[in-house]
Amino acid sequence: MTPEQIAKLDKEKSLEREKRINDFIKKIETSGFIIDDYVKVTELTELVAKGEVKPINQINDLINLKKQMDSFDVVKISKDFRKDLRNEIDSIVNSMSKNTKAPTISTIDGNITETERFNKLISNIKVKAGIVLAENRVESAVASREETYRKIQELSSNTSLNAEQKNIEWKRLLSIYNGANLDTIRNAKRITDRGSSNITVDYLDDLMKDFNKIYQEVMIMNLEDNTKKIMIDNFRNIASTFTKYQKMISIYISNQQKREKLLKYLGIKFNKEMSKEKEEVKDHEIKKQEPIIEDAFKINDTVYYNGKAESLTLGPSATNLELEIGKKYKVENVVIKDGLTYFELEGINGLFESSRFDSKKLKDEEIKINEEIIEREAAPTTIETSSLNSDEIQLDEEIKTNEEIIEREVAPTTIETSSLNSDEIQLDEEIKNNLGNKVISVKEGQNPGYGTLTWKLVALAGIAAGASIGVAPIALVSAVIWAYSEYRDRVDISKKEKFFPSIFNKLKTKIESVDIDKEKANELMQLISGVDEKNKAQGLEQEEQNKGMGI
Amino acid sequence: MKLDTVVELESNKKYYILDETIQNDKKYFLATKLDENEEMTAESTIFEENKVGEDFFLKEVTDDKTARYILSVFTTTLINEIEDEKKED
Numbered sequence: 087m088t089p090e091q092i093a094k095l096d097k098e099k100s101l102e103r104e105k106r107i108n109d110f111i112k113k114i115e116t117s118g119f120i121i122d123d124y125v126k127v128t129e130l131t132e133l134v135a136k137g138e139v140k141p142i143n144q145i146n147d148l149i150n151l152k153k154q155m156d157s158f159d160v161v162k163i164s165k166d167f168r169k170d171l172r173n174e175i176d177s178i179v180n181s182m183s184k185n186t187k188a189p190t191i192s193t194i195d196g197n198i199t200e201t202e203r204f205n206k207l208i209s210n211i212k213v214k215a216g217i218v219l220a221e222n223r224v225e226s227a228v229a230s231r232e233e234t235y236r237k238i239q240e241l242s243s244n245t246s247l248n249a250e251q252k253n254i255e256w257k258r259l260l261s262i263y264n265g266a267n268l269d270t271i272r273n274a275k276r277i278t279d280r281g282s283s284n285i286t287v288d289y290l291d292d293l294m295k296d297f298n299k300i301y302q303e304v305m306i307m308n309l310e311d312n313t314k315k316i317m318i319d320n321f322r323n324i325a326s327t328f329t330k331y332q333k334m335i336s337i338y339i340s341n342q343q344k345r346e347k348l349l350k351y352l353g354i355k356f357n358k359e360m361s362k363e364k365e366e367v368k369d370h371e372i373k374k375q376e377p378i379i380e381d382a383f384k385i386n387d388t389v390y391y392n393g394k395a396e397s398l399t400l401g402p403s404a405t406n407l408e409l410e411i412g413k414k415y416k417v418e419n420v421v422i423k424d425g426l427t428y429f430e431l432e433g434i435n436g437l438f439e440s441s442r443f444d445s446k447k448l449k450d451e452e453i454k455i456n457e458e459i460i461e462r463e464a465a466p467t468t469i470e471t472s473s474l475n476s477d478e479i480q481l482d483e484e485i486k487t488n489e490e491i492i493e494r495e496v497a498p499t500t501i502e503t504s505s506l507n508s509d510e511i512q513l514d515e516e517i518k519n520n521l522g523n524k525v526i527s528v529k530e531g532q533n534p535g536y537g538t539l540t541w542k543l544v545a546l547a548g549i550a551a552g553a554s555i556g557v558a559p560i561a562l563v564s565a566v567i568w569a570y571s572e573y574r575d576r577v578d579i580s581k582k583e584k585f586f587p588s589i590f591n592k593l594k595t596k597i598e599s600v601d602i603d604k605e606k607a608n609e610l611m612q613l614i615s616g617v618d619e620k621n622k623a624q625g626l627e628q629e630e631q632n633k634g635m636g637i
Numbered sequence: 638m639k640l641d642t643v644v645e646l647e648s649n650k651k652y653y654i655l656d657e658t659i660q661n662d663k664k665y666f667l668a669t670k671l672d673e674n675e676e677m678t679a680e681s682t683i684f685e686e687n688k689v690g691e692d693f694f695l696k697e698v699t700d701d702k703t704a705r706y707i708l709s710v711f712t713t714t715l716i717n718e719i720e721d722e723k724k725e726d
Binding site for chain 2: 197198199202520521522523524525526527528529530531539541542543544545546548549550553558559562565566568569572573585588589
C-alpha cells in the first residue's frame with residue numbers, strides 16, 4: 087500500500103469514526119436526552135467509534151421504552167379498571183338478587199341478615215374502590231355555597247329587615263359561606279377523590295384481598311347451588327380483572343426499572359427543557375386536582391383563636407396549653423399533616439389546627455352565631471337504610487369515611503400492659519384523664535328488660551336530642567325518629583316511655599332551629615306530631631283503663 | 638365488660654350497658670345513667686373502653702366526629718333490630 091493510500095484510508099477511518107461518534111451524540115440529543123455523566127459517554131463514544139453496536143442498541147431500546155411509557159396513561163387505566171370493576175360488581179349483585187333462598191342471620195354479624203351483610207360488604211368495597219363517588223354531592227355543595235352567596239347579594243335590597251337585622255343575617259350567611267359550606271364541599275370532594283386516585287400494585291393487592299374475604303363470606307351464605315356457581319364465575323372474573331391490571335402496572339414498573347438501568351449505562355438523563363411542556367401540562371393537571379379551597383392563612387398572618395372547639399394540639403409541650411378565645415396569635419409556620427392544616431404559633435410550642443382560628447377577631451355574638459352554624463351545618467352525616475329513602479343518604483359511605491377519621495384522629499388510649507401487675511401500675515393524672523373513669527364494680531342487670539330495644543331507643547333518642555348537630559346531624563335525628571315511629575306502631579311502650587315527651591320536645595326545638603329544607607323539616611315535624619298524637623291517645627286510653635280499674 | 642350489666646364508676650355514678658360495638662379495635666358502649674335506686678334515667682352516653690392490666694376504664698366520647706360515627710353505628714344496629722323484629726311479627 088502506498089503512503090497516499092494509507093493516508094486516504096486513515097482519513098476515511100477517521101471520518102467514519104467521527105461520523106459514528108457524531109451520529110451517537112446526535113441520537114442522544116434529538117431523542118430528548120442530555121449527557122449526565124461525561125466520562126461515561128466519552129467511554130461509550132470510544133466503543134461506538136470502534137464499531138461496537140451495544141451503546142447504539144441500548145439507546146434504541148431506551149427510545150422505544152420511552153415511547154411505550156409515554157403511551158401508558160395511568161389515569162385512563164385507573165378509570166378503565168374502575169369501570170370494569172363496577173360491571174363485575176353489578177354482575178355479583180345481580181346474581182345475588184336472583185337467589186330465592188330465604189336470607190338467614192349473618193354468621194359474621196348476628197345483628198343483620200345475610201342479604202343485608204352482603205349489601206354492606208358490596209357498599210363498602212365500592213366506596214373503597216372509588217366506585218361510589220359523591221360528584222353529585224360536590225355539585226350540590228357548590229350550589230349550596232352559591233345559594234348562600236345569592237342570599238348575601240339579595241340582602242342589600244331586602245326591605246323586610248332593618249339595618250341591625252341585616253347585619254346579623256349577613257354575619258350568619260358569611261359564616262356559612264366561609265365555614266360550613268366549604269366543609270361540605272371538602273367532605274364530598276374527599277369521597278370523590280378516591281375515584282381519581284391512580285391504581286398501583288399495592289392498591290390492587292389490597293383491594294383483591296378484600297374481594298377474597300367477600301368471596302369466602304358469600305360462599306358460606308345460604309345460596310342456591312346455581313347462584314353459588316354463578317357467584318364463583320363472577321368472582322373468577324373479578325380475579326381476572328385484577329390480574330389484567332396488575333400485569334399492566336407490573337409491565338410499567340418493569341419498564342421504569344429498565345429505563346433507569348439504561349440511563350445509567352448510557353450516562354444520560356432526560357432533557358428537562360424538552361419535557362418542560364409536558365411537565366407544565368402535568369402541573370396543570372395536578373393543580374386541577376388540588377382542593378377547591380385553598381388555605382386562607384399564610385405565614386406571618388395574624389389569627390384569632392375562635393374557641394369553636396378544644397384546640398387540637400400536637401406535641402407534648404402543647405397538651406396543657408390553653409389558648410384564649412379571641413386572643414391574637416401570629417402564624418410562624420403552616421404545616422399540612424394528614425390532610426389537615428396546622429399552625430405553629432409564635433412563642434408557643436405545638437401545632438394547632440387551622441380551623442380553630444379566624445382571620446379577624448369576632449365579637450362574642452359572632453362567636454355564638456359561628457358555633458350555632460358550625461353545629462347546624464356540620465359535615466353531612468349520612469345514614470342509608472332501606473326505610474330512609476327520602477334522605478338518600480349513605481351510611482356505609484359515612485361509616486367508611488368516619489372510620490378513616492377515627493383512625494386518624496382518635497388518640498390511642500389502649501395501653502399494652504398484659505405483662506404488668508395492676509398493683510404496680512402508677513397512673514398519673516394525665517394518663518387517668520385519657521383513660522376515663524375506673525370501673526369499680528360490674529354486676530348483672532337486676533331489672534329485666536332494661537336491655538331491650540325500647541331502652542336503646544330512649545338512650546339514642548336522648549343523645550340525638552341533646553347533642554349538638556355536630557354529633558347528631560339532622561339525618562341521624564330523622565333516623566332515630568323513624569326508628570321510634572316504626573317501633574311505636576307495633577309495640578306498646580307507653581309504660582316505659584316517660585322520657586319520650588321531653589325528648590321529642592327537644593327534637594322539635596332542634597329541627598326548628600336548624601336551617602334545613604322546609605319540606606324535610608315539615609316531614610320530620612309531622613312524623614313527631616303523629617307519634618305525639620298516638621302517645622296522647624294511648625295515654626288517654628290508659629287513663630280510662632286506670633279509671634275503670636279504680637286506680 | 639359486657640351487655641346488660643350495671644357498672645359503677647370511681648365517680649360513684651352507675652350506668653346500665655345497653656349496647657356495644659367494636660370499631661378499629663376499640664370497644665364502645667351505649668350506656669344509660671342509673672339513679673340511686675338503679676332506675677333508668679333520661680341521661681345516656683357513649684363510652685370508650687380502656688383496659689389497663691386487670692382494670693377497666695370508661696371514657697365518655699367527647700370528640701364530635703367519633704361520637705357521631707358511633708352514634709350512627711348504634712342507630713343503624715337499632716334500626717336493623719327493629720326491622721328484624723318486624724319481619725318476625
